[in-house]
Amino acid sequence: MQKRGLIFYARMYRKILVQDLKSKMSYRADFVISTFGMIMTNLSGFVTFLILFRNFPTINGWDYYHMLFLYGFSLVALTPVQCFFDNNWNLRFMVQSGDFIKYCFRPVNVFFYFISEVFDVKGLGQLAFGIGTIVYAWVHIGIPVTPLVIVKLIVYLLTASLFMIALMNFAAATCFWIKGSGYVMVIMFRFKDFAKYPASIFSGIFKVIFTFIIPIAFIAYYPSLVILQPGNVPPLSWISPLFGIVFVYLSYKFWMLGVRKYDFTGS
Amino acid sequence: MSNEAVVMKNVCKDFKVLNRHEGLKGSIQDLFSRDYKTVSAVKDVTLTVNRGEIIGYLGPNGAGKSTTIKMMTGVLEPTSGELLVNGKVPYKNRTENCENIGVVFGQRSQLWWSLPLIESFKLLRDLYMVPEKDYEEMIELYRSLVDIEPILHKPVRQMSLGQRTLSDILAAFLHNPAIVFLDEPTIGLDVSMKAKIRELILGLNKEKNTTVILTTHDMGDVDALCRRIIIIDEGTKIYDNDIEHLKNYFGSYRTLKIRRTDDTWEEYLIDEKTTDVMDVIMEKQKEKKIKDVKILEISTEEVIKKIYEGGAR
Numbered sequence: 001m002q003k004r005g006l007i008f009y010a011r012m013y014r015k016i017l018v019q020d021l022k023s024k025m026s027y028r029a030d031f032v033i034s035t036f037g038m039i040m041t042n043l044s045g046f047v048t049f050l051i052l053f054r055n056f057p058t059i060n061g062w063d064y065y066h067m068l069f070l071y072g073f074s075l076v077a078l079t080p081v082q083c084f085f086d087n088n089w090n091l092r093f094m095v096q097s098g099d100f101i102k103y104c105f106r107p108v109n110v111f112f113y114f115i116s117e118v119f120d121v122k123g124l125g126q127l128a129f130g131i132g133t134i135v136y137a138w139v140h141i142g143i144p145v146t147p148l149v150i151v152k153l154i155v156y157l158l159t160a161s162l163f164m165i166a167l168m169n170f171a172a173a174t175c176f177w178i179k180g181s182g183y184v185m186v187i188m189f190r191f192k193d194f195a196k197y198p199a200s201i202f203s204g205i206f207k208v209i210f211t212f213i214i215p216i217a218f219i220a221y222y223p224s225l226v227i228l229q230p231g232n233v234p235p236l237s238w239i240s241p242l243f244g245i246v247f248v249y250l251s252y253k254f255w256m257l258g259v260r261k262y263d264f265t266g267s
Numbered sequence: 268m269s270n271e272a273v274v275m276k277n278v279c280k281d282f283k284v285l286n287r288h289e290g291l292k293g294s295i296q297d298l299f300s301r302d303y304k305t306v307s308a309v310k311d312v313t314l315t316v317n318r319g320e321i322i323g324y325l326g327p328n329g330a331g332k333s334t335t336i337k338m339m340t341g342v343l344e345p346t347s348g349e350l351l352v353n354g355k356v357p358y359k360n361r362t363e364n365c366e367n368i369g370v371v372f373g374q375r376s377q378l379w380w381s382l383p384l385i386e387s388f389k390l391l392r393d394l395y396m397v398p399e400k401d402y403e404e405m406i407e408l409y410r411s412l413v414d415i416e417p418i419l420h421k422p423v424r425q426m427s428l429g430q431r432t433l434s435d436i437l438a439a440f441l442h443n444p445a446i447v448f449l450d451e452p453t454i455g456l457d458v459s460m461k462a463k464i465r466e467l468i469l470g471l472n473k474e475k476n477t478t479v480i481l482t483t484h485d486m487g488d489v490d491a492l493c494r495r496i497i498i499i500d501e502g503t504k505i506y507d508n509d510i511e512h513l514k515n516y517f518g519s520y521r522t523l524k525i526r527r528t529d530d531t532w533e534e535y536l537i538d539e540k541t542t543d544v545m546d547v548i549m550e551k552q553k554e555k556k557i558k559d560v561k562i563l564e565i566s567t568e569e570v571i572k573k574i575y576e577g578g579a580r
Binding site for chain 1: 282337340341342343361362363365366368370372375377379381382386389390393394395396422
């Protein structure tokens with residue numbers, strides 16, 4: 001029997017994605033409206049942010065452009081979860097209606113098969129917005145552009161996105177055990193807003209919570225320090241990629257545990 | 268490969284259910300209580316399904332049919348007992364098991380909702396790693412059995428229920444699995460579509476020697492497809508034999524149909540061992556005038572009804 005390895009899954013994902021995009025294009029109105037909606041959401045978030053920080057020039061030593069950088073960083077870091085893992089939002093409906101069982105009948109990984117089904121194009125607008133913001137802030141802060149810094153930026157952006165992916169996996173998988181998992185997801189998704197602020201503004205207990213329990217501080221703050229304060233990077237920032245990988249792995253295991261534990265009662 | 272597609276030995280499946288209490292006080296109690304009760308969905312079921320058979324797996328709602336199928340497909344783990352599908356333990360080798368089975372579950376389409384059928388087929392071909400040649404052959408076979416052209420380029424979401432069911436069945440056979448599970452495949456379909464689907468299932472079973480395990484409440488399906496039926500009720504197997512045998516068991520039963528002068532038909536099920544058919548007719552005659560009388564053998568539908576009501580136990 002042939003083995004299904006990483007190459008198989010990568011190729012399969014690409015094929016499903018291409019088909020999905022093709023069919024999405026066929027709903028042109030839907031496509032246009034959702035893109036427009038995404039731009040407006042980002043724009044309003046951005047304007048709120050501008051107004052707020054025009055009036056408070058520094059927060060805990062963070063000036064306007066550093067805050068902007070952090071903001072852009074969190075936007076980019078949220079893109080993968082938005083684009084690739086959006087089907088997590090549908091999980092609880094599928095589980096409650098019993099439709100989820102169809103993902104268990106294919107000879108491929110259930111998580112992969114479920115997640116691959118939806119690719120959300122709207123996330124791309126957010127990505128463009130985030131990159132724009134980063135570049136703008138970057139220029140004003142005057143960080144030198146070297147290949148090393150660029151590599152660091154990419155690595156730590158990916159790291160940051162891992163935490164968001166893991167958080168949403170955990171939140172979505174709670175639906176295998178509890179009925180009100182929608183709230184868990186919404187709360188988790190709201191938490192991401194805190195990621196736009198430097199974790200140093202949170203005091204004591206919150207800092208611990210946001211670092212170790214619900215690690216949203218890793219969604220932008222810790223990883224971005226590598227770029228913003230190259231002379232003074234805390235150890236937590238350096239090891240955050242490792243944390244991110246472990247956290248995603250745990251969230252995946254938790255998700256799959258839910259699938260195995262779930263009763264699939266009714267037909 | 269051995270001749271057995273499915274072997275079940277003393278398989279049980281229990282579910283833990285929280286004991287719910289009534290009223291507001293009860294609900295609050297439920298929040299904290301760990302008061303579980305065990306519900307046995309499948310109790311000590313032993314059965315064997317041979318290759319190439321079409322089995323009618325019947326039982327009233329909630330009898331444990333779906334639970335059995337979910338165990339066979341590797342989604343649920345049996346609480347106890349031995350279960351082998353194609354010689355393997357399904358729950359322990361879920362992905363491997365899935366390569367050799369096809370599943371159609373009720374009215375739930377498993378195809379990509381927005382894709383044309385042919386694109387879904389191609390994705391499935393890649394998922395199951397079906398060689399190009401086998402894939403082409405299968406599509407040719409489909410062409411010879413049903414008229415697939417009108418649906419091939421249609422997105423699943425635009426299909427009628429019948430077309431969707433047809434598509435799902437075709438998709439389930441696409442990788443030429445050893446066993447196909449069909450859970451109420453003809454539910455909600457019109458007569459001609461039902462006939463078409465039955466013909467297709469028979470054709471595929473004949474061509475590919477695919478084992479088919481069919482659950483249904485439609486005795487038309489059973490009559491058209493199955494020689495052997497297994498009946499389960501309250502988690503226990505209560506019948507496992509040929510349909511003919513079953514009809515013989517109820518051989519003394521007759522369906523008496525009486526037409527009154529106003530052209531309404533009345534139906535009575537009569538056991539000839541205990542009651543004389545002529546007596547009944549005479550009695551009915553006294554009540555009201557009779558225009559026409561028919562005496563029929565017991566239908567499968569009525570046999571099954573009898574069994575559900577406890578006739579064979």
